[in-house]
Amino acid sequence: MKKHPQLLSLFAFIALIIFVVVPFVPLILSSVSFSWRWPDVLPESWSFRAWEYVLNDGRTWQAVGISLWIALIVTAVNILLALPAANALVRYPVRGRWLFEAIIFAPIIIPPFISVMGIHLTFLRLGLTETVLGVVLAHIAPTLPYMFRAVMISYQTLSADWEDQARMLGARALPRFFHVVLPHLLPGILAGASLSVLISLSQYLITFIIGAGQVVTLPILLFPFVSGGDPGIASAYSLLYAAIAIAALVGMDAALKRYYQLNKAPQDLAKGGKP
Amino acid sequence: MWRKSKPYLLLLPAAATIILLFFGGIFDGLLKSFGYFPAIGETELNLAAYDRLLHSASFWESMELTLRVAALSSFLSAVIGALIAVALFFLNESMKTNSPKAWHRLFQLPLTIPHLVAGYIVVLLFTQSGFVSRVLAAFGWIDNITEFPVLVNDPFGWGIILTYAWKEAPFVSLMLYPVLSRIHGSWREVSRVFGAGNWQFIREIVVPAIMPGWAIATFIVFVFTFSAFEVPYLLGVTYPSVLPVYSYQLYTSGTLSDRPEALAVNMILAAITILLGLVAYYFSKRWNVLKGWG
Numbered sequence: 001m002k003k004h005p006q007l008l009s010l011f012a013f014i015a016l017i018i019f020v021v022v023p024f025v026p027l028i029l030s031s032v033s034f035s036w037r038w039p040d041v042l043p044e045s046w047s048f049r050a051w052e053y054v055l056n057d058g059r060t061w062q063a064v065g066i067s068l069w070i071a072l073i074v075t076a077v078n079i080l081l082a083l084p085a086a087n088a089l090v091r092y093p094v095r096g097r098w099l100f101e102a103i104i105f106a107p108i109i110i111p112p113f114i115s116v117m118g119i120h121l122t123f124l125r126l127g128l129t130e131t132v133l134g135v136v137l138a139h140i141a142p143t144l145p146y147m148f149r150a151v152m153i154s155y156q157t158l159s160a161d162w163e164d165q166a167r168m169l170g171a172r173a174l175p176r177f178f179h180v181v182l183p184h185l186l187p188g189i190l191a192g193a194s195l196s197v198l199i200s201l202s203q204y205l206i207t208f209i210i211g212a213g214q215v216v217t218l219p220i221l222l223f224p225f226v227s228g229g230d231p232g233i234a235s236a237y238s239l240l241y242a243a244i245a246i247a248a249l250v251g252m253d254a255a256l257k258r259y260y261q262l263n264k265a266p267q268d269l270a271k272g273g274k275p
Numbered sequence: 276m277w278r279k280s281k282p283y284l285l286l287l288p289a290a291a292t293i294i295l296l297f298f299g300g301i302f303d304g305l306l307k308s309f310g311y312f313p314a315i316g317e318t319e320l321n322l323a324a325y326d327r328l329l330h331s332a333s334f335w336e337s338m339e340l341t342l343r344v345a346a347l348s349s350f351l352s353a354v355i356g357a358l359i360a361v362a363l364f365f366l367n368e369s370m371k372t373n374s375p376k377a378w379h380r381l382f383q384l385p386l387t388i389p390h391l392v393a394g395y396i397v398v399l400l401f402t403q404s405g406f407v408s409r410v411l412a413a414f415g416w417i418d419n420i421t422e423f424p425v426l427v428n429d430p431f432g433w434g435i436i437l438t439y440a441w442k443e444a445p446f447v448s449l450m451l452y453p454v455l456s457r458i459h460g461s462w463r464e465v466s467r468v469f470g471a472g473n474w475q476f477i478r479e480i481v482v483p484a485i486m487p488g489w490a491i492a493t494f495i496v497f498v499f500t501f502s503a504f505e506v507p508y509l510l511g512v513t514y515p516s517v518l519p520v521y522s523y524q525l526y527t528s529g530t531l532s533d534r535p536e537a538l539a540v541n542m543i544l545a546a547i548t549i550l551l552g553l554v555a556y557y558f559s560k561r562w563n564v565l566k567g568w569g
Contacts, residue, residue: 008365009365009366009368012362012363012365012366013362013366015358015362016359016362016363016382019355019359019441019444020381020382020384020385020445021381021384023385023396023397023400023441024396025406026396026399026400026405026406027395027396027399029406030399038404038408038409038412038420039408039409039412039413040409041406041409041410041413080288081288081289081292082289084285084286084288084289085285085286085288085289085290087285088281088282088283088285088286089282089286092281092282092285093282094282094283094286100286100290103290103293103294103298104289104290104293106293106297106298107293107297108552109498109548109549109551109552110297110301110502110545110548110549110552111502111503111504111519111544111545111548112297113504113519113523113541114300114301114304114541114542114544114545115296115297115298115299115300115301115304116300117300117304117522117523117526117537117538117541118300118301118302118303118304118305118307118538118541119296119299119300119303119304121303121307121314122303125314137296138296140292140296141292141293141296141297141300144289144292144293148289198387201389202389202390202391204390204391204504204505205504205505205508205519205523219389219391219505222391222392223391223509226391226392226394226395226398226509227509231399234395235395235399238391238392238395238396241389241391241392242387242388242389242392245387245388245389246384246387249387
């Protein structure tokens, strides 16, 4: 009875690794291969030319910069829009609550490209196509619901008593927000921000429709390569793109952990504990 | 007065943004799908685009392909996702820990990979000269490239289905794992006292417990794959194409007269996804699956 489950878990573990990790193997091999003919399982000669091309090309870093820039603006706008809205829906009796929720969550269900294709000609008339601003506006609808949801969950655990207590101690609205409300909401905001950045980074179609090939984000730069370009360069770009998406997530996570550590230290001091 | 209107003022910026940018766009598309193009002097509303669309064979072929791809993708994701969740559950059991470990994150890796990259991974794995075909050749199971089936850019949509199965299975397992981890070790012991083996424990206790969450997760994958563009655009064929790609092809075909049809496809897609979304919402409320979703 003891040996059997262990064998089973080993098998489960191997199966999971094959499912998750092995698909990346050809991507990595292809990015460092010089020539890789069928039926060789491993390339016959290796080379970093694809990586040299990708990392030395100015367009790569421009695309990385623009992608992150757009994602950051979108996320900042989302925070500004989601905080008051979540506050209202969680802590006030709102009539027509279902309607507001339906409006804000709608872009999760209805694919955003439907709206973007419809608004395309209007954006064209307003001069918003081919601009970063236009792309930012297009990215807000698909990302805002996730930020809103994350902040809403945080608000649900924030007791109004804490704010009342701060009020009794004489804190005005702004200090109350920055010292009581915001620290409590920060984990939710960061969770929402990582989703918002991730979703903004992965938009191809709506960026392409509004940016019209002039706003070159990473997916726009990548597409011609993965749809029949040089496999080595396509693989190197794919790995870079995936790495940036993962780094954005891991970075947010690390920022959160660091925030907690920094905040814990003064509290320990205040309690008279060791730093 | 201020106290009463305050929540609505707080809601206004977010709601107005979505109404203007999102519903405005849909409404704009709806008008144009009725042939309303003031820029070229067309201000009369008609149903010509819908009429042409519903009588064209390519639309219905698109619809069929879209339904097939979405159904098979969500089915495969559901099966693989459940297997991953159960495997993680038993791994934790045998390690005598209940808390999710850091390496659990590893199994969510496909979720964070952008769709285009996931699609390209499937290209490298499953083209006729791809990695899987090379491995099969190394084992001597195939001797020629042409013996490997066409799985990428194929009219059936296998490449698209494989990509979604890989990318969305971790999503299904992510929805299932919390439910599974609430099944206490003591339940397992009780089931053992009553003489249940591993298999019976899974069938009688695990499956009924995870069923509602499983159904909803699968349904969400179905709605998502039904309306997704990137992966089918990369891995599909020009004809037949899934509905979002079909709409894009019509929209960029160059002739202005195709645009109302493209937008009509979009409106049909929107109507279907709203309907599916309402169904998912109704059942998730009833089964109390999506806690915290408002």
